[in-house]
Amino acid sequence: MSVAGDDAVPSFWGALDLPGLADVHVHFLPPRMLRRVWAHFDAAGPLVGVEWPIRYRWTDAERVAHLAKLGVRAFTALAYAHRPDMAADLNDWTLAFARDTPGCLPSATFYPEPGVTEYVTAALDAGARIFKVHLQVGGFDPLDAALTPVWGLLAEAEVPVVVHAGHAPVAAGYTGPSPFGALLARHPRLPAIVAHLGAPDYEAFLALAESYERVAVDTTMAFTPFFDQFMPFPPALRSRLRELGLAGKVLLGSDFPNIPYEYADQLAGLERLDLGDDWLRAVCWANFMERFGNAV
Template sequence: MVTEPDSDARVPGWWGGLGLPGLIDLHVHFLPERMERRVWHHFDHGGPLMGDGWWIAYQWPVEQRVERLRELGVRSFPALAYAHKPDMAPDLNAWTLDFARRTPGCLPSATFFPEPGVVAYVRRALSDGVRIFKVHLQVGGFDPRAPELAEVWGLLAEAGVPVVVHASSVPVPGGYVGPGPIGEVLRDHPALRVVIAHLGMPEYDAFFELAARYERVALDTTMAFTDFSERGMPFPARLRPALLDLGLAGKVVLGSDFPTIPYPYAHQLDALARLDLGDAWLRAVCWDNGAAMI
């Protein structure tokens, strides 16, 4: 188990041993400083959306966090931000675009919220070169089937830009989570390139079914299989064959939740390796599938 503090130093050797040029991590967060501090406070102290919360391993200055990703060999990553109330998204999008422009390896990312003007600012984000979106149905507390979002989902399906959607009941139920709401969106927009965060835990079965049903739906590995998640939301052994098949079919991508994790980054990779699904699966999940998606 690679959970000691210096384990990150061995990550380049890990992906190098697989013959990879590095890692592509599609679930990384960077936020404006004041917002970041508030988010970390919630994790540190727990609350209605966090349960008991947890210790954050990388509660570091932004420059140090960017440098750690470089040291780990994470070649591409987004600065996923998400709006939880009206009038937030445009400013967040301006910040994340600027952050991407000045941060090597950072993918331009954006978010949205069901509100007047959402179609216009999503169009603008696409024209500005955004390559990945993020929405958090639990924290945002909104219904993805909201009428204001119907045209947005259509735009994103047409553009083929991935949308990382936190749609499951982790860490606690809330908002319009579960496979039902986002499943209805996919029924209406089957070409959407949705990435279900956290492998859909704890509703693994239902989200695996969505990934199998829709050509462009994928799952990210964020916090899945780690000791932390296995204690409360263990991955069911019955889904291992499906996990193997989906990964080799391009439908599982690496996600970490860096920096908001209670263990070294290396432990996420160790958790993937100990699944013993083979080097081809690891190469697909940690590089090939993400590269194809972005």
């Protein structure tokens, strides 16, 4: 089964006898913020570093329809705050978007600032089932004292947080395995999903997923020709990736729509790993459902 373009995606998951795909790393943002994000990618800004033409520069409705056409039955609406006084409003928008969009997991974010515990609690009370933080773009220390009660809340509620903790595409002050490892040492029950497999420090982040019961990784952008130009996944780690996937600790992520290639490239990259159909079924569907239950 070769995933040669988006039209072939339904055949990919159909051949695996899956009901569709579940993608833990999809972005939907308020229109003004989305325009700014795309402008930053267009400019190949300092936190992008390379030319990055957005493939799916469409309206929300068009992008939701395309996910449906691909067979992505469950997905997120990840937003992330990069400064104070924006996270609560982002949460209002993303949670409302999920209420109006079948298949969208209620998503939220936070930032180290006064009042963060209160608005994270409010988001949980409103049904948030996943959070996102971006240590590269946000530029904050995950051990900031303001976040200590927030990490505890998420651990107690067993609500996962997708953390962009790796250096990719450009290193920043609090990226890399050391700051994230220090966070887990303080909060070992935190249900975290490491974005982009922690690229480029794949081995160190896989080790954290192996060591902490509630830590997983997502495949976002890894194994695509675009990403492999800069930070290819080491073949020697494939057996460990396979074991983690079969143990429920690897989830499909895509970064849709902010990718410079077709969605199908992500799936083709997973297929090329040749880790077996059981692994693909786990990564593309079962592991998400195990964590999020009746998400569809």
